[in-house]
Amino acid sequence: MNPTSPLIVQSDRTLLLEVDHPDAETVRMAIAPFAELERAPEHVHTYRITPLGLWNARAAGHDAEQVVDALLTWSRYPVAGSLLIDVAETMGRYGRLRIEKHPVHGLVMVSQDKAVLTEVLRAKKVKGLVGERIDDETVLVHPSERGHLKQVLLGLGWPAEDLAGFVNGEAHPIALDEDGWQVRPYQKVAAESFWHGGSGVVVLPCGAGKTVVGAASMALAGATTLILVTNTVAARQWRDELVRRTTLTEDEIGEYSGARKEIRPVTIATYQVVTTKRGGVHPHLELFSARDWGLVIYDEVHLLPAPVFRMTADLQARRRLGLTATLVREDGREGDVFSLIGPKRYDAPWKDLESQGWIAPADCVEVRVSLDDDERMAQALAEPDLRYRLASTTASKQRVVEELAERHKDQPTLVIGQYVDQLEELSRALDAPLITGATTNKQREALYNQFRAGEIKRLVVSKVANFSIDLPTAEVAIQVSGAFGSRQEEAQRLGRLLRPKDGLVARFYAVVARDTVDADFAQHRQRFLAEQGYSYRIVDAEDLDQLDQD
Incomplete structure (x- = not known):
């Protein structure tokens, strides 16, 4: 005390x-x-x-x-x-059950606590994952079930300590090329923490350089690497960053996406292609066994889709690095990330990195709009599953977005939303290009590059820009609608603004319809950022002049 x-x-x-x-x-x-x-x-x-x-x-x-x-x-x-x-x-x-390599029998589960071993072996979910019992303390484990077993044991409250080790994989020379830049201290610590642990997750805010942590980890591994990302644009950003920051050349980096199917010493694949299903099977999951990978990196690991979770369970002999800004999952499957990828090896609070100047400070403002009488009645009469869409796309929001955009007309601004028809209207009203899921990768990259170069000041984007899109020049974001109450989406959208900007404060606006389910979801969405130390100022849409006084 x-x-x-x-x-x-x-x-x-x-x-x-x-x-x-x-x-x-x-x-x-x-x-x-x-x-x-x-x-x-x-x-x-x-x-x-x-x-x-x-x-x-x-x-x-x-x-x-x-x-x-x-x-x-x-x-x-x-x-x-x-x-x-x-x-x-x-x-x-933890550790009362251990997964080890036996010199004669191969992969085994061991426990000096015979009662615990007996208890878990009686569980129905465990029976198909283990083989015969060698003695009172040891049972065979099917190598292909190593990850599944860890997952099930965690659910039973007896997490196993995995001491079976990792294969080195196929060696491939990779070194950092720090010409004109340097690895930040926290990035170095994060990579080393992962490497010493052998497998696990690094949690860093958006804009803090998770790709550099991945590159530093690859240099420590010096082995063939499979990198899984959210989309093709992210894959090409990873490629460009690796070429810029390491000794790798473009010829050594393959892209495995809808457009290309290249397998090279470093291969960057999209979750979407890996999880494509045809005839009831996932034909591209064989990518995981296409080479003797020494390292597998999962970008935005909190988004891991179920088929990749399943394949990851089979990759327990490979070193695995998960990168994310938040381990929050709305489905509560954080335990799966722990058991299949590994424990959290490094975590840096957002506000700590902000105070050190590594990410930009942000001013978060919730602008509340009121529905007119007709809109309120439409809300009252609507079925529950339609109420959020009606509230999110109220016409009252468009005027507010236009006014906010005009206030920041000289600053690079993103307008972000969920519903394409609403975004199409805003795109026309603001005379700004629109990026949605229907926009080709070539068009997306061209528009992102124009935005980065300052050739266009405004972009209207759907949820395709939530993750892994590097727009370091963005200074303002105006959010008009989102994926219900998703905390991770709110964090990612703010994250589009957090690249340092020479002391400039980023502006993040959430336009919300008061007295509706939109407001209820907004509170839940903001929870993660509030937990990180960000607070939302609330301004009435009729009093936007207040913003000039704050």
Whole structure:
């Protein structure tokens, strides 16, 4: 107990940290390995201790004694004994089961706790994943089921420690070429943390250079690499970045997409092509076994589609790196990322990198519009599944978007939405090009390049621009509609603006219809950013002049 500490440890597993305290950063570093940041408003940050977080810490080399010591050392008040016991027992579950290589029998699951081994072997989901029992402590594991077994064991509350190691894969020389640029300190630490752990996830804000972490990890591996990305534009951005930042040439990098099917020492494939289904099968999943990959990188790992999850379960012998701005999944499958990709190896809070100047500060404003009487009645009469679309596409929003765009007419501005018909109207009203799923990759790249070069100041974009699109010049974003209450989408859209801009503050506007489901979803969408320390100012659409006074 430390009466002057900024940390309050509560029996419900929440930790409250006063961020203005002089010891706050020291305490944050002490609890970060095992506690998940839940909310980060201005003065008090809330962390939570969860089983997954504790198992993550164990996988990263921390033990229960270190966690208990951190809580006892830094808590302002006495820590409930029941919490400390629970922490120790939860962490004690990790590693009671181990997956190892046996010199005679190959892949096995081992436990000195015979009762635990017996319990999990009786589970129906485990039976098809293991072979015969060699002795009281050892059971054979089918090599192809290594990942599936880890996934099932996590669900049973007995996460296995995977000590079976990795194959080196086919060697291929890759080095960083730091001519005119340097790897940032946190990028180097992130890559090294991943490499020492062998597999896992790096969490960095949009604009913080996750591609550089990938390149640095590839240089550490020095092996053939498969990179999975969200779309073809992202694939070509990865290619250009690798050519610019490493010793790789364009001839060494293949693209596996709808347009091309190249398999080279470094191959960049899209999730969409990999998960294409024909005749009930996924013909392109063989890409995973097309070469002896030494490293597999998953860009935007939180978006992993189910078929890739399944194939990833079969890739447990390969080193795997997941890159993301947030591990939030609306389907709650964060545990699958942990068991199939690996534990979180590095995480940098958005506001920390902002304070160090690595990402731009952002001003988030929610502009609330009111529906007219006819629109309100249409809302009242609409079926529930239509109400969000009606609220999101209300005509009242167009005037607001036009006024906001005019206020920032000299700044590179993105107008972002969900519904194509609404975006088509805005594109015409703003005299701005439109990018949707129907826009060809060639047209998209041309428009993105014109935007980057300053040849066009405005772009209207659908959700195809949510992920992995590098638009470093963007200074303003105006969001008119989104994918219901998706927190990850909100984070990604703000992320389009966060490349540093010589001290310039990025402007992120969310135009929301008050007293509707649009407003309800907006609150949920904003939650992740609020947890990262961003706050939304609320301005009435009739009082946009307030913006000039703030």
